[in-house]
Amino acid sequence: QVQLVESGGGLVQPGGSLRLSCAASGIMFSIYVVGWYRQAPGKQRELVARTTPGGSTNYADSVKGRFTISRDKNTVYLQMNSLSPEDTAVYYCSAQGFAPADRYWGQGTQVTVSS
Numbered sequence: 001q002v003q004l005v006e007s008g009g010g011l012v013q014p015g016g017s018l019r020l021s022c023a024a025s026g027i028m029f030s031i032y033v034v035g036w037y038r039q040a041p042g043k044q045r046e047l048v049a050r051t052t053p054g055g056s057t058n059y060a061d062s063v064k065g066r067f068t069i070s071r072d073k074n075t076v077y078l079q080m081n082s083l084s085p086e087d088t089a090v091y092y093c094s095a096q097g098f099a100p101a102d103r104y105w106g107q108g109t110q111v112t113v114s115s
Contacts, residue, residue, distance in 0.1 A: 002026035002104050004093045009109030012083055016113070020078040022093030022106055033096045034076040036069065038089035038111075045092070049078060062086070083113045 008020040020036065035050025049059045049069040057069055068079040076093060093106035 002095075004095060004104055004106035006091065006093050006106040006109040009091060009111045011112045011114065013115050014084055014113055016083050017079070017081045018083065018111060020080070020091055020093075020109060020111075022076045024074050024076075024093075024095060024104075027095060027097075027104065029071075029074050029095065031097070034071060035094050035096070036076070036078045037092045037094055038087075039092070039108075040089040043089075048091070050094075051076070080111070083111075085113045087111060088113050 003025045004022055006020060006022045008018060010018065012018050031053050033050055033052050036048040037045050038048050039045040047060055048063055049057065049067055051057045051069050051071055059067060066080065066082045070077045089111060090108040091111050092108045095104045
């Protein structure tokens with residue numbers, strides 16, 4: 001059974017930092033494109049950052065220079081710095097394989113940026 005389990009969300013003040021983690025089991029994680037998406041209330045889910053098995057990364061324009069995605073054998077991380085209220089959302093981890101149907105999602109972790 002494939003599981004992606006996120007952790008690290010919470011409440012942080014503007015300008016603060018959080019580090020999200022997503023631990024994978026049940027798949028050969030190293031061959032998947034893995035990424036972080038977010039969904040704010042009333043908005044569509046959007047890509048935040050992703051990384052390929054080869055180590056290439058891409059980021060949403062809104063987080064460039066503030067967020068960093070990284071991965072090791074079975075975990076993907078999202079370091080988030082200089083957080084603003086606009087970053088408030090549920091953050092989801094995703095793993096995408098070669099086939100479109102070979103895609104998995106975590107349950108999501110809430111990030112709230114507020115003073």
